[in-house]
Amino acid sequence: MKLLSPTISRLARLRLWTIGQWRTDAAANQNTVWQDLLAAGQYTDFGRHHQFSSIQNLSDFKRTVPLQDYDSLKPYIDRMLAGEENVLWNTPVTWFAKSSGTTSDKSKFIPVSEESLKENHYRASKDILSLYYAAHPDSDLLTGKSLVIGGSHQVASLNADIHYGDLSAVVMQNSPFWTNWIRTPELSIILMDEWESKIEALARHTINENVTSMAGVPTWLIVLLKRILEITGKATIKEVWPSLELYMHGGVSFVPYRAQFEKLIGAPINYLEMYNASEGFFAGQDDITADGMLLLCDHGIFYEFMPAEEWGKEHPKTLQLNEVELGKNYALVITTNGGLWRYLVGDTVQFTCLQPFRIKVSGRLKHYMNAFGEEVIIDNADKAIAVACAQTGAVVKDYTAAPIYFSEGSNGAHEWLVEFDRPPASLDAFTFELDSALKSANSDYEAKRYKEIALRRPLVQAVPAGSFEGWLQSKGKLGGQHKVPRLANERTTLEEIKSFVAGKE
DSSP states (O other): OTTHHHHHHHHHHHTHHHHHHHHHTHHHHHHHHHHHHHHHHTTSHHHHHTTGGGOOSHHHHHHHSOOBOHHHHHHHHHHHHTTOOSSSSSSOOOEEEEEEOOSSOSEEEEEEOHHIIIIIIIHHHHHHHHHHHHHOTTOOGGGSEEEEOOOSOOOEESSSSOEEEOHHHHHHHTSOGGGGGGEESOHHHHTOOOHHHHHHHHHHHHTTSOEEEEESOHHHHHHHHHHHHHHHOOSSHHHHOTTOOEEEEOSSOSTTTHHHHHHHHOSOOEEEEEEEETTEEEEEOSOTTSSSEEEOOSSSEEEEEEEGGGTTOSSOOOBOGGGOOBTOOEEEEEEETTSOOSEEEEEEEEEEEETTEEEEEEEESSOEEOSSSOOEEHHHHHHHHHHHHHHHTOEEEEEEEEEEOOOSSSOBEEEEEEEEEEOOSOHHHHHHHHHHHHHHHOHHHHHHHGGGSSBOOOEEEEEOTTHHHHHHHHTTOOSTTOOOOSBOSSSHHHHHHHHHHHHHO
């Protein structure tokens, strides 16, 4: 491994010339990406239906192809899951990334073509590694191994040809053989689906490795690191892995977790944020001192940016890179080499720099909770409340919910403030039904709740009648279009309402 590492390091640094090319002229590069995607797409059913062969320019493309979401593409994806070819993409698609669902499905199945693996996920990983080496020329990152904690879903098959799993499982299952030399633990452990056994196996398999980097959702990694310290009897992770220098994170806000990581690790390391979703690898930090992540513009994805105020309009306007402004909220729209055409990801981003183009994730188009990778959307919450009411005879007037972050003494949870028109006979029974319904509606929430390893049972508190209206009135927002935010990914609103209620008692 030590002999191989310098070779890989030199190859990573050689990529910097190519990176510099697309980073310097990202807008022109994006036009080339779009033309290549359109050329491939004209041989698909989607392309024929939307007359790709007659599209002459980007304006034609936007006029001819409406914005899509998962529900609008689902009939095409269902055909692909059945093994049909040339539906959304012009080469065979045999892998799908399973992620949390939409308003109509518990899970989404995002097509992952060979092109999206090679030209997006793998190329993006190599470029982020190259940029890291450029910023840290004396790094010993590849003299050791990367600890990969993996996702929640084991690889499964619909038939002999069609397979699916969590994105990380799909990527690792198809990765080049040599990645096994620089990754730990072995793939069979990474792909384990039972989290209690998986954490134990991860801990015992990796404590004797020379781990130099880590990658994974903060929620599970904290659980793993604590278990490693229990097994080894060490005070800090740096005592276990003295060469640890990097943690690559993404998917949820790292802000609530950073202090815990610093305490667990016990010595300074580097932290890199990445924006890597089931739909594609969009961005990664190229400079840890700069705000935002570098937008990856030569990786098989064409980007459009819809101003947030356009959301809900019949013909929403979208912008290109040469039209965006700093600090404004844009909904991310993507066209990919996996067959997603003008697809609304659901995230909103802000540009923090225009040369090069750097972004940060600013929120979601809809209310959500995703502090632990659970991706609970408003539809999940509304339906779960309805089920809990039906099962307990309660009637809910209004509610809001927010995360309770990890602490030294306990796992995370969701806190709910509920105003009842008719309270349940047992708030505990209501909580049980709410929790059960959320598990049924959302596979990611279900995984995080498994044996309370990451998420414990929700904390539901009943607030007096009139609490939410009183809070809105105190903010000068009573009436009109003003509503209590149903879900939030931070605790500001919930704490304000709790303080207001406490002041009235």
